[in-house]
Amino acid sequence: MSKIKIFDTTLRDGEQSPGCSMNLREKLEVAKCLELLKVDVIEAGFAISSSGDFESISEIARAVKDCSVASLARATVKDIDCAWEAVKHAADPRIHLFIATSPLHMQYKLKMTPEQVLEQTAIMTAHAKKYVSNIEFSAEDATRSDVDFLCKVVDVAIQNGATVVNIPDTVGYTTPAEMQALIEILIARVPNADKVEFSVHCHNDLGMA
Structure with missing residues (x-):
């Protein structure tokens, strides 16, 4: 059976929740607890x-030894360069880049055409690969994207170095069955889908967690 991996985004997405802002000491404490829990990846911030x-990601990258440490980055040179500078001291650094596809x-x-998004995906995934071999690609608003186009974007990301493909339900309206069907379509239709890990990012707007 394939291993289910845990990507914990408490320190990035979780901190956006009202009343959940943390200082550096608190973030380091959470990161060490997550390491003790043996999560596979800690998304330490943006x-x-x-x-x-930036400072908290850098400190977490230095402190955590037993799991991957990631920074989120938009699919731009400036974001990716900054993400690398923040995670470069990690035992297993990851760059998590994203671009919208709906x-x-x-x-x-x-304000981009689908063709421009495909080109940006290729160029920026390849740029991230200059720094790390552990690259996560997210298709923002994937669940409202055209499925044929989503397959193309994922294919391009894999061709240019993505090792993890994340499918986010950005606006939180997809049901579990719909998410399952979408992942099955991507795995069936995208070349080399079997060479990467697939990940999902879901919300609980419909109260089904």
């Missing part, structure tokens, strides 16, 4: 978002 996040996000947030 390096470029603030100097505080029609709504591509048009109104990124």
Whole structure:
């Protein structure tokens, strides 16, 4: 049976919850507890978002030895470079880059065409590979993306070095059965899907957790 791995984002996504902001000491304490729990990956923050996040990721990267430490990064050179500087002292550093793939996000947030998103995915995944072999690629708003296009984006990410493909339910409306079906489609249709790990990022807006 394949191993189910735990990617813990308490220190990044979890900290966005009201009343959950943490200082450096508290973040280090949480990271050490997560290490004791033997999670596989700690997403320590979003390096470029603030100097505080950068510092905490760097300190966690130095302190944690038994699991991977990741920083989130948009699919831009500046974000990826900053993420690398933050995680480079980790025993197993990971860069977690993302780009939106839904029609709504591509048009109104990124102001990019699907072709431009494919090109950016290729270039930025390859750029991250210059620093690390442990690369996670996330297709933001994947569950509202065109499935054919999502398959293309995932294929491009894998071709250029992604070792983990994450499918986020960004707006939190997909049911467990729908998520299962989407992952099965991607594994069946994307070349070399068997060479990478698939991951999901879900919310509990529908109260089904």
